[in-house]
Amino acid sequence: MRWFFLFLPVFLFSCESENESYGDGFDFDDATSNLNNFVKNWNVNQLKEANEELASAEPGSLAAKDAVKKVARFERRIALGDYFSFKTPADLPFSLQWKNGLDEPEDSDPAAKKGGVFRYFVSSFPPTLRPFGPSSNSGMRGELYDDVQLGLVALNRLNSSVVPATAKEWAHGPNKRTWYFRLHEDAAYSDDVEVKARDFALSACLRMSDYGDSSFYRQYLREEIAQITIYDEHTLSVSFPEAKSELGMYNTIGEFAPSPPHFYKEFGVGYEERYNWKHQPNTGPYYVREGDIDKGVSITLTRNKNWWGNDKKFYRYRYNPDKIVWRVIRDVTKGFELFRAGQLDIAMVSSPKAWYEKTEIDKVYDGYIERHWWFNDFPRPQFGVEMNLDKEKLKDVNVRLGLAHALNYDKVIKVQFWGDYNRLPGFVDGFGDFVNPDVKPRPFSPQKAREFFAKAGFTEEDGDGILKKPDGTRLEFDLSHYAIKTYTDIVSILKTEARSSGVDLILDGKDPSIVFTEAMDKKFELTSVAWSVQPPYFAFYEYFHSRNAYDEQGNLKDKTNNVFAYNDPQMDKWVEEYRQTSENQLKKELAHKIQAQVHEQCVFVPGWKRDFERVACWRWLRWPDTETVKFCPPVVSYPYEHYSFWIDEEMQEDTRAAIRSGRTFPEVENVVEIYRKK
Known part of the structure; x- marks a missing residue:
């Protein structure tokens, strides 16, 4: 392992246990050794707690059965040995059946061409370019990393099968608790430095360190991975506390990407500031060149042509543009005008006003700009209102139930979305059989809202018609939202309609990155944020486990997705079991229970959803059109995120010449319903 020291001459680590630092060290060897001790001690403590729970439980009770499972879980973990393990190829099981996924259909188009520049925009400049640590989960995380890099394995966006990524082959042990991976020998980072199996262990080290300041990763990697074993430069295995199906394996660590040791040689104290504006080389084809970051204005990615x-x-038919320019345009209307002027290549026009009015222009009629209406099959973001249960008024479920009946999302859909969208049924949608069909949104009803508010003690009205308690406590709430016109219009409707229920919503519009950060830190009363969720399974643990709400001292825990500060022992058990089980039927039953509980406790008011995206683009922006892939494969949120489009530079030149000469093309309005769920 001497070669690794050369990359990491000073590699300080510390990792907190529940109350104190577990120790400091230098370089990769010391880091993994310290983390091994940290995880070992945690396993021992968890086993001790499990045995105590078993001893105090009534024999044969549900609590006793849960404790038996917990004891077995941590006995298995301890028996594995070190969290980071280093062996040789001779230690690999002989009977492994390797799989490569190459028999799955391709989810892109051989007609794709390399070259050109793709130009689009984001609504705010990212607070950091770091892939982990504070504020890294907001801004342009997808554009800079998640959508353009490769983890161990990937999800085929045509049929949700597992296909190769950085790993060319994978196999599982007899109990499916350990999965083995062989990396592509030529896998490299975007700066052409070779990827090594050990880089995946490094990635876990960085994210579990105190310097990385990533509480989510520290918890997730400690609890969901039992062991990472390196066999040689291109072979590793990951062991889980419980058995995993292939999709379960992908869902847990498939997208987990390696970290380049040469890039993190200065990792340590001051990581957050030192690396804030550095783009990490990754396993994908794009990198950010020095000088291509214009703070507050744009970020440009350049394709490594030797990827x-x-x-x-x-x-081979994806990631086609030579450059991708992400401009910062805070006003969507301005973004559309720049698109019309030919300064952007694409406009998302899913809103009714954009589709039915703004795209009714000569450049569409003359065929220079084409329109596409594409139905997808993808988990829906949680558009609605989240409630912070740590706030005094919202601790009363009757207040929350009253708010659910006071927010008129039906009118939002009718007025703002012209009836094109549908009501989101609950916090989870778009996950097939895992969605509880009995969970429905509560209807707008001022009468029912007032009945619930009365149960909470809001029985009087002030001079403005707003309910209050006899002690003068007013039924008013701050509602944080994105300071973007669409959202401003939506919350304005909600505010107006809520007054009929005796509720005063105080609107607090801010930059999207600020709203999201404050939501993660639970610095709000009501908020309207949505996450980009991914298939195949919804991650209930992140949003509803008490460990992501409060720390052991009872203080609110920041930087977590449990924005609700939801804290319930029964929910903790359900989300833990859901995350651990590999049995599909049990997973579905638990998912339904969790959703029913979330609905009953009313921590979220469902807003709207759509099962399609509508796109306007200049005719030189081309999309897949094969027997199986029409426009974009279905298991994708926004079509450009799959990067299966391409810039036809000859068509671009011809189109611009046609505009100058007045030559026109046939109008194109392409409706893609092949993936539509009936």
Whole structure:
């Protein structure tokens, strides 16, 4: 392991246990050794707690059965040995049946061409370019990393099968608790430095360190991974506390990407500031060149033309533009005008006003701009209102139930979305059989709202018609929202309609990155944020486990997705079991229970959803059109996120010449319903 020291001459780590630092060290060896001790001690403590729970439980009771499972879980973990383990190829099981996924259909188009510049925009400049640590989960995380890099394995966006990524092959042990991976020998980072198996262990080290300041990763990697074993430069295995199906394996660590040791040689004290504006080389084809970050204005990504994945199935026809320019345009209307002027290549026009009015222009009629209406099959973001249960008024479920009946999302859909969208049924949608069909949104009803508010003690009205308690406590709430016109219009409707129920919503519009950060830190009363969720399984643990609400001292825990400060022992058990089980039927039953509980406790008011995206683009922006892939494969949120489009530079030149000469093309309005759920 001497070669690794050369990359990491000073590699300080510390990792907190529940109350204190577990120790400091230097370089990779010391870091993994310290983390091994930290996880070992945690396992021992968890086993002790499990045995105490078993001893105090009534024999044969549900609590006793849960404790038996917990004891077995941590006995298995301890028996595995070190969290980071280093072995040789001779230690690999002989009977492994390796799989490569190459028999799955390609989810892109061989007609794709490399070259050109793709130009689009984001609504705010990212607070950091770091892939982990404070504020890294907001801004442009997807554009800079998640959508353009490769983890161990990937999800085929045509049929949700598992396909190769950085790993070319994978296999599981006899009990499916350990999965083995062989990396592509030519896998490299976007700066052409070779990827090593050990880089995945490094990635876990960085995220579990105190310097990384990533409480989510520290908890997730400690609890969901029992062991990472390195066999040689291109072979590793990951062991889980419980058995995992192939999709379960993908869902847990498939997208987990390696970290380049040469990039993190200065990792340590001051990581957050030192790396804030550095773009980490990754396993994908794009990198940010020095000088291509114009703070507050734009970020440009450049394609590595010698990318190792250029000829690999599932990637050879994707990631086609030579450059991707992300401009910062805070006003969507301005963004559309820049698109019309030819300064952007695409406009998302899913809103009714954009589709039915703004795109009714000569450049569409003359065929220079084409329109596409594409139905997808993807988990829906949680558009609605989240409630902070740590706030005094919202601790009363009757207040929350009253708010659910006071927010008129039906009118929002009718007025703002012209009836094109549908009501979101609950916090979870778009996950097939895992969605509880009995969970429905509560209807707008001022009468029912007032009945619930009365149960909470709000029985009087002030001079403005707002309910109050006899002690003068007014039924008013701050509602944080994105300071974007669409959202401003939506919350204005909600505010107006809520007054008929005796509620005063105080609107607090801010930059989206600020709203999201404050939501993660639970610095709000009501908020309207939504997450980009991914298939195949919803991550209930992140949003509803008490460990993501409060720390052991009872203080609110910041930087977590449990924005609700939801804290319930029964929910903790359900989300833990859901995350641990590999049995599909049990997973579905638990998912339904969790959703029913979330609905009953009313921590979220469902807003709206749509099962399609509508796109306007200049005709030189081309999309897949094969027998199986029409426009974009269905298991994708926004079509550009799959990067299966391309810029036809000849068509671009021809179109611009046609505009100058007055030559026109046939109008194109392409409706893609092949993936539509009936």
